[in-house]
Amino acid sequence: MGCNIMTDAHTRRIALVTGGSRGLGRSTALALARAGTGVVLTYRANGAAAAEVVWEIEALGGTAVALPLDTADLGGFDAFVDGLRTVLSDSWGTEGLDCLVNNAGTGVHRPFAETSEAEFDDLMNVHVKGVFFLTQKLLPLIRDGGRIVNLSPGLARFALPGYAAYGTMKGAVEVLTRYLAKELGPRGIAVNAVAPGAIETDFGGGLVRDDAEVNASVASTTAMGRAGRPDDIGPAIAALLSPETGWMTAQRIEISGGQNL
Numbered sequence: 001m002g003c004n005i006m007t008d009a010h011t012r013r014i015a016l017v018t019g020g021s022r023g024l025g026r027s028t029a030l031a032l033a034r035a036g037t038g039v040v041l042t043y044r045a046n047g048a049a050a051a052e053v054v055w056e057i058e059a060l061g062g063t064a065v066a067l068p069l070d071t072a073d074l075g076g077f078d079a080f081v082d083g084l085r086t087v088l089s090d091s092w093g094t095e096g097l098d099c100l101v102n103n104a105g106t107g108v109h110r111p112f113a114e115t116s117e118a119e120f121d122d123l124m125n126v127h128v129k130g131v132f133f134l135t136q137k138l139l140p141l142i143r144d145g146g147r148i149v150n151l152s153p154g155l156a157r158f159a160l161p162g163y164a165a166y167g168t169m170k171g172a173v174e175v176l177t178r179y180l181a182k183e184l185g186p187r188g189i190a191v192n193a194v195a196p197g198a199i200e201t202d203f204g205g206g207l208v209r210d211d212a213e214v215n216a217s218v219a220s221t222t223a224m225g226r227a228g229r230p231d232d233i234g235p236a237i238a239a240l241l242s243p244e245t246g247w248m249t250a251q252r253i254e255i256s257g258g259q260n261l
Contacts, residue, residue: 014038014088014097015241016138018071019104021050022202024151027234028101029053033062035238038092040084042069042104065091071104071130072122077137084141096143099241102131102150102173112164120165127169132176145188147241150177152195152252158260170195174252181250190249194237197256199228223258232257 015032019025020041029039030053039057043050043066050066057064065087069080088094106126108119131150142148152174155167174193181191198218200209208214208227218227236255239245 012036012038012092013099014040014092014094015099015101016040016042016084016097017101017103018042018069018134019044020101021046021053021066024196024199024230024233024237025101025103026053027230028103028237029064029234030056030060031231031234031238032099032241033057033060033064036062037099037238037241038062039064040087040097041066042071042080044068044070044104063091069104071134072125074125074129074133077134081137081141084138088141095141097138097141097146098143099147100135100138100142100149101237101241102135102148104130105151107163107166109162110165111162115165123165123169127166128172128176131173135180139184142189145243145246146190147246148180148184148189148191149237149240150174150191150193152177152193154195154197154254154256154259156195156252157254177252178250185249188246190246192240192249193252194233194240195252195254195256196233197222197228197254197259199230199233218259221260222256223261226257228255228257 015037017025017029017039020029021043029041033039041050041053041064054064054066067083067087070076108123110119150173152170155163156170156174177191177193184191198208208218215227219225233255
């Protein structure tokens with residue numbers, strides 16, 4: 001399942017996935033492409049990784065474009081939206097988006113007592129202000145009946161030492177999700193939050209993926225008995241973006257293998 005399955009490049013549905021060059025964003029972009037959805041993915045610094053995802057999607061017979069975007073730089077949003085309009089017109093002959101996945105993010109693992117104002121502000125700019133104002137800028141492009149998914153972690157439900165600032169930001173995203181669902185509901189736009197558990201990616205320096213002790217600790221807290229993998233999440237997000245889920249909105253959907261039950 002995905003946003004839709006259409007073969008004509010000028011009528012298929014289009015998704016924007018921020019932070020789509022790696023990890024969960026990459027998995028989501030590929031899952032959407034396999035379902036026939038056109039994909040615009042953003043990257044902050046690693047253009048080579050983004051180009052590789054575009055190549056993978058094209059190898060599947062899909063269409064994708066990668067655009068640079070720093071979601072902490074609100075001053076760059078107008079130029080990004082202008083570039084996005086051009087890409088939508090040139091690549092798909094359309095003026096609108098159907099799906100937005102606010103995935104781009106960064107993490108800080110620091111005890112509450114040691115978290116600096118600069119670290120707090122960096123997280124705020126990416127996870128709260130960035131999501132809030134990028135979505136606001138994109139509203140004129142998102143078609144009525146569209147879908148928005150915001151990413152949030154299990155850490156907004158349960159607490160682990162060292163993640164006070166990060167969990168606080170994601171708690172704000174979950175509240176924002178409900179407000180967006182309320183205000184955009186009259187346009188038929190469904191807005192939900194997806195909360196992955198601990199996943200084996202390079203996020204946070206690849207701690208869950210690369211540290212065997214941390215990985216085993218995570219596995220011991222899940223009902224499924226293992227840490228998550230990117231492809232546990234991307235296809236699930238693609239399914240949530242399906243037209244069949246349009247009546248589901250303002251929900252927090254945790255995909256964590258049953259972590260910390």
